[in-house]
Amino acid sequence: MMAKPQVYSQFTVTSGSLCYGALHNIWDGATSPIQQFPTFVARHAGGTVKAQILQYNVTAKNGTWNSFQLVAKDTDRVCAWFVSHSDVDPEVEIDKILHVSGSPYEDDSGSQFNNENTVAEAVLAIGRYDWGYYDNRGKEELGIDDEANLANFDTQVFGEGAGLVDFGTAKTKVMQWQKNEPHEIDTQPGGIWMFIPGGEYMFGRFGFDESRTAARSFLFFTTHTYFTHTTFVGLDQTLRVEVSDEEKFQRFLRKGRDLEGLEKLKQITSRESSLQLPTESEYLGPYDIHQYILTSTDLNAIRIRPGVKANKFVEPLQELCYTCLNEIIMSYLEFFIAPASSHDTVAAAAASLFPRHSEFDTVDSCMYSFLTRPYSDPIPNFDSGAVGRRAKAFLIPRCEDNSLVRDDNFIAGVCACIAFLLSEVLDHSRNCAWRGKLIPVDIRLGVFNDDALRNMFKYSRVFWKGVDQPFQVAGSSHATEPVRASE
Template identity: 40%
Template sequence: MPSEAKVHATFAVTSGCVCFGSLHNIWSGSTVPIQGFPAVRPKPSGTIVIHELQYNIVAKNGTWNAYRLVDNRNNGVSAWYLSHSSVEPMQDIRRILRVAGSPYEDDGNTMNNDDTQREGVFVINRYDWGYYDRRYLEEIGEGVEEGQNDFLANSNSAGLVDYAWAQNQVQQWKEMRPSERPSSQAGIWMYSPHAEYMFCRFGFNETRDTAQSFLFFSSYTEFAQSSFEGLEEAIRKSETPRERFERQLQAEYDFSGIDELSKMVTPSDMGFASLQSPVPMDSQLTGPYKSDNVIFEELDIEQLRATSQRPQGGSPSRGFAGQWKRHIHELLNELTYYYLDRYIRPHIGFHGRAEDIASVIFPSFSEPRAGGLDSHLYRHFTQPDSDPVPGFDAHGVAERIEKFLASELNLSFPVDNIYPERACRVVAYLMTEILELANYRASDSLRPEIVPSDIRLSIYMDRDLFQTFQYSKAFWRGIE
């Protein structure tokens, strides 16, 4: 049994730089000065996010090896990995994928950020190159067509070539079909039959002085089903959802959801506009409150969680991930402080029937749209619970709400004041709604436990909840 990956081809880098991409990208890269480790950050371009590239990058001189990755299910070429001969391929490719893997898989960054820069990985996505960048496209073109059997080949295959030889190599390759472009002493053309969308990741050395590897893959690449040609071992271990989740927890994966929120409110690299409004300015955000007077104690939250996951909900009950439980408790309390401060406290001085007060606090309660949040909150404010939460200390929560509401107004509530107990029913309902949606999200993500990102993204994806909490600083920025 072979113990080493099969080297498909070799080429030499002599200029300390490589050009990359489609034929016109390579030509473009050959016309500008050599680029060091790119300090490139994503930016919106219409409905997408792009990185502005120059299509050349400083690279380690010497012999580079080209390896094909094959899909273990059909033995077809699914990706390419190129590296300097001094690099251990399996170790390096796994490092790259850990830092910045495929956007169609679970781990890693899909954009250049501080983490990718610190780890020495440079990210290139589908909209960053190819015909999406039209510099020199009219002059150079994309070369000869592949044919009807793979008519997208020119768009979804790419080259890597020594900077000094880039223009000569482009002139040779443009006269050939993508599948027939041979490797040379100065570079290689990477063709993966019937690929869709192209991505790549450059791997740099420890000091980030020079690129030493290049991973080229498509949306169809599954690294848990792909191996180096000549080896049986898959690039990534196939994991059950629980195994993946436990590995991510051990690796201290960021499950806060804050970065995910940031990505969702900017145009996506996958081609979709943001679902909700952009992040408000800091001056518009309220909180965090960091009050010692928690509204919901740990047992209260556990009772609300259990109620939100009753069997008729259709999704198996999930607890909170241990490492993130404190974060979840603090987040839910911060959201409650925010709600009480923004929606209840301003109406403290208003007296009258509960229905009249509720119609002011929940102005959309009578709108025709069935199931609107205001209609549910209006009902909980005006009517005693017909199905109270078992074991829930409503009296204790109401007392803490009363203390919080009075804390900045120097008020002393009479015993029969209508606000605290009714507000308790309202915020308890809000929290059970959030936790029910978070449970569904954890289930859809194949996670056995709830993490903060399930809470934040559930709020984001629900129109009414988002409008309710969109000016909470804890929601967008966290609690610290």
């Protein structure tokens, strides 16, 4: 006989609706019109916190509901709760919910907000800022004083609690539960008060029937709920299967979601109006790939140089990384180095390029040092001679006849600066610890999130807009040919 999830308690819904959340949420829900399944959930305007506007009640199936404790595997530590109508298979239902809207702190967990995907799967997502402490409705009526609660914080059991109760008896249950300690689990004929010890920031997910007319399940969890290590009491199988980093990466590639980071940059810049970005006519590039200055060998030599902590370039996206890195460096050479080459001496050019060079441990001080003393920090397997020749060939048509680009010491300094800048870029591009692999979105975010790097490379068209070159990810629809770095 197959094992089944162990029922913790049961209650009955008779009003066709449930109220949910912290005590003041439930109180507010009990005084609000009953909410149908929403095809759109509004958010509070302004601020950096994304909070949805909810009413803390939902239509729900009448009848018997079962509650289940979800525990960390091989322990009795409660880390989540699942409640569902007795007609619902709890294992099938929770699997559906977790696929469309699981924990935002786990990979490949769907959406943390309500959108077309949650609507399609009849799931209502409740985020950490949507309820509990963060919503004040109902607090005054119940005499809840947040400051007093914070003053008594050290004497309270740490964790998160929430109730799920029949609409018809919600106010009565709130008055009863208010007499209890928040960490006391309490079952009633019309509902349940749940508590997750050690939890922080609570999340909820309602599952509705196919017609979206009534809720039939509810999942309650916290930041510290890891579904790859969580199971029903009575079962051994975890609710999600943990996959290796390589499997995550291959799944990430197959989804093909903004692997270059171009959409991410658009989203960020649209929100930050204070950023001073180039006009369309100020962009530089894309450049002829046969003029690219750095080969894959050069870039990997920089990546593994002592002091640089960078992930590996990997197929099928390494060529796009090489392209992006060459393009931003070449735009820097054209916009900054070419004009500075008109100075009479290397020292004068360095002073004009790096006015803050006297300030300790700044990008300017490092760049000044490398431009004026280029041989002080050689990089194994970095062909500075070949890089210098390609940089010189690129700069000569863009500089005056008697410019410093014909000075070997200046070109050597430029090469040292290139290596330093790319070391900084690669070091800043370690955005995804689990992946351990470097892809174009990491490079773009690493540059964008550093003011100095962003200002140096902001004139690169390819940085902001990419290249019209397709690439191939096995099993995906992104069929293209990668741009190869010049060898």
